[in-house]
Amino acid sequence: MAVNPITMAALVLIYLAATLIIGYMGYKKTKNTEDYLVAGRDSHPVIIALSYGATFISTSAIIGFGGQAANLGMGLIWLTVLNIGLGILLAFVLFGKKTREIGQRLSAVTFPDLMCKLYKSPLLQYIAGFIIVISMPLYTAAILIGGARFIEPTLGISYSTSLILFALITAVYVVFGGLIAVMYTDAFQGTIMLIGMTVLLALTLVAVGGFTAGTTALTNMASLVPKALADQGMTGWTSMPVLGSPIWFTLVTTIVLGVGIGVLAQPQLVVRFMTAKDNRSLNRAILIGGPFILMMTGVAFTVGALSNVYFYQASGKIAIDAAGGNVDAIVPLFINGAMPDIFVIIFMLTLLAAAMSTLSALYHAMGTALICDLWGRGKECALSMRAHQYGIVLMMVVSTVLAFLLPVSIIARATAMFMGLCACAFLPAFAVGVYAKVPSTKAALYSMVAGAVIWFLWTAFFHAAEAKPLGICQAIFGKVTLLGSPWTAVDPIVIALPISMVVMVLMQWQSGKQQPSAVTG
Amino acid sequence: MLLGIPDPQILIGYGLAIGLALACIVYGILNWNKGGSKDGS
Numbered sequence: 001m002a003v004n005p006i007t008m009a010a011l012v013l014i015y016l017a018a019t020l021i022i023g024y025m026g027y028k029k030t031k032n033t034e035d036y037l038v039a040g041r042d043s044h045p046v047i048i049a050l051s052y053g054a055t056f057i058s059t060s061a062i063i064g065f066g067g068q069a070a071n072l073g074m075g076l077i078w079l080t081v082l083n084i085g086l087g088i089l090l091a092f093v094l095f096g097k098k099t100r101e102i103g104q105r106l107s108a109v110t111f112p113d114l115m116c117k118l119y120k121s122p123l124l125q126y127i128a129g130f131i132i133v134i135s136m137p138l139y140t141a142a143i144l145i146g147g148a149r150f151i152e153p154t155l156g157i158s159y160s161t162s163l164i165l166f167a168l169i170t171a172v173y174v175v176f177g178g179l180i181a182v183m184y185t186d187a188f189q190g191t192i193m194l195i196g197m198t199v200l201l202a203l204t205l206v207a208v209g210g211f212t213a214g215t216t217a218l219t220n221m222a223s224l225v226p227k228a229l230a231d232q233g234m235t236g237w238t239s240m241p242v243l244g245s246p247i248w249f250t251l252v253t254t255i256v257l258g259v260g261i262g263v264l265a266q267p268q269l270v271v272r273f274m275t276a277k278d279n280r281s282l283n284r285a286i287l288i289g290g291p292f293i294l295m296m297t298g299v300a301f302t303v304g305a306l307s308n309v310y311f312y313q314a315s316g317k318i319a320i321d322a323a324g325g326n327v328d329a330i331v332p333l334f335i336n337g338a339m340p341d342i343f344v345i346i347f348m349l350t351l352l353a354a355a356m357s358t359l360s361a362l363y364h365a366m367g368t369a370l371i372c373d374l375w376g377r378g379k380e381c382a383l384s385m386r387a388h389q390y391g392i393v394l395m396m397v398v399s400t401v402l403a404f405l406l407p408v409s410i411i412a413r414a415t416a417m418f419m420g421l422c423a424c425a426f427l428p429a430f431a432v433g434v435y436a437k438v439p440s441t442k443a444a445l446y447s448m449v450a451g452a453v454i455w456f457l458w459t460a461f462f463h464a465a466e467a468k469p470l471g472i473c474q475a476i477f478g479k480v481t482l483l484g485s486p487w488t489a490v491d492p493i494v495i496a497l498p499i500s501m502v503v504m505v506l507m508q509w510q511s512g513k514q515q516p517s518a519v520t521g
Numbered sequence: 522m523l524l525g526i527p528d529p530q531i532l533i534g535y536g537l538a539i540g541l542a543l544a545c546i547v548y549g550i551l552n553w554n555k556g557g558s559k560d561g562s
Contacts, residue, residue, distance in 0.1 A: 215526050219522070240530045286548050
């Protein structure tokens with residue numbers, strides 16, 4: 001890295017100090033449990049929008065999926081379409097307002113607590129809490145590893161120390177300041193991300209001679225698509241893969257649908273709706289949320305794809321070859337090679353901000369699920385601030401240990417796995433729960449269990465990207481997956497979510513027939 | 522070939538992404554004062 005390490009370390013330390021000071025401001029405003037769990041239900045629209053967006057976008061969205069765009073092309077822009085259309089517009093307008101109203105009326109403080117109160121079923125709270133406590137540490141471990149890999153070379157300290165330091169610094173303001181501190185720091189980090197991605201877009205367009213010049217050059221590079229990718233259906237970086245080809249299935253089902261839909265029922269995002277004072281705050285938050293996401297994933301995917309032009313002009317290689325075959329290395333390599341030194345620092349801070357904002361939200365969601373929804377449910381400690389602090393610390397330790405223990409091949413899949421599981425298990429029950437006048441507990445229970453179980457079966461036995469590193473299918477049946485192509489490329493969400501939805505809708509409809517007064521709407 | 526992109530599917534994707542972000546802005550402006558606590562929501 002050409003950047004002066006002392007300047008880099010100094011700016012990172014200033015950023016960390018600013019984060020802790022803002023976290024302290026959140027701590028000072030936290031007076032009671034409602035403040036700690038749902039930010040006093042009085043958050044400013046700008047804070048809601050930036051916190052939702054910064055939590056939504058982790059390092060993997062920028063580095064991982066930016067690298068995927070460099071590898072697979074601009075078709076990833078369809079993920080941005082879903083990110084904004086479903087993740088912001090639909091999420092806020094259809095689910096956000098209802099969630100806020102119901103959450104306030106029923107005094108719900110966590111996502112599982114909301115499910116329990118919607119369906120009047122503690123069992124649902126236990127199941128939702130259990131799914132969160134089991135699956136979220138995996139996603140958290142992935143974020144921790146990403147952050148530690150950045151801190152290690154930046155501050156010149158060992159990987160282990162980086163990981164522990166990153167986990168501890170983020171935990172400090174989450175543990176003491178609760179959701180107010182999390183959302184304040186999210187807003188600060190979201191602002192850094194916005195500045196970083198705006199400058200990245202501008203400098204990339206300068207580097208490739210403008211948008212049209214860049215895309216024209218990229219179109220003319222179609223013959224350079226690696227043979228392995230071309231054989232699997234890739235046609236170029238400015239065109240979609242061949243319909244029904246393995247690359248098309250990966251792009252459309254895993255990346256666009258899997259991640260695009262997966263965001264809709266993530267517990268740590270749903271809680272953000274419950275922090276709004278009224279629907280006006282959510283209306284105003286939409287104004288900022290949509291453009292924010294466009295500037296995050298839209299820019300990451302465009303820059304990722306266009307980096308091929310830069311690499312080809314600079315070294316005669318396409319991006320994936322220049323990065324030695326490592327998709328995750330493409331965006332950092334591009335930044336280091338094509339950008340001025342000062343921007344390298346800004347972009348590194350952008351990545352740290354993206355990682356910390358997601359990590360803090362996950363700590364809070366896991367800790368509150370453990371205490372409020374599992375261990376403390378029905379007890380006095382369910383609403384004790386001190387008990388939640390212990391819960392967050394415990395889940396932080398579990399995630400950190402996982403980050404050290406789990407093989408990288410599984411961690412690399414953790415983001416997609418977590419989002420897929422959340423959507424399959426929670427989305428149908430959550431959607432019907434907030435809209436049905438008399439939601440059926442039995443329907444929600446069967447839908448959640450069916451969604452989670454089928455998701456797991458498809459993940460472990462059919463979808464090669466997860467089945468291979470998990471090794472369960474190999475151990476039982478002696479082969480990586482039970483079916484061949486194209487099923488190995490079909491994401492679990494495409495199978496499990498429709499089944500979970502059908503179970504929910506049919507059983508809810510049947511329950512409505514048995515109770516003529518139970519009109520849904 | 523519009524904007525250097527030959528595939529309409531990619532162009533539509535970009536159009537929708539930018540259009541939806543603009544729709545968020547328009548929605549926010551049109552509903553700026555709707556749904557306040559005084560509206561009883």
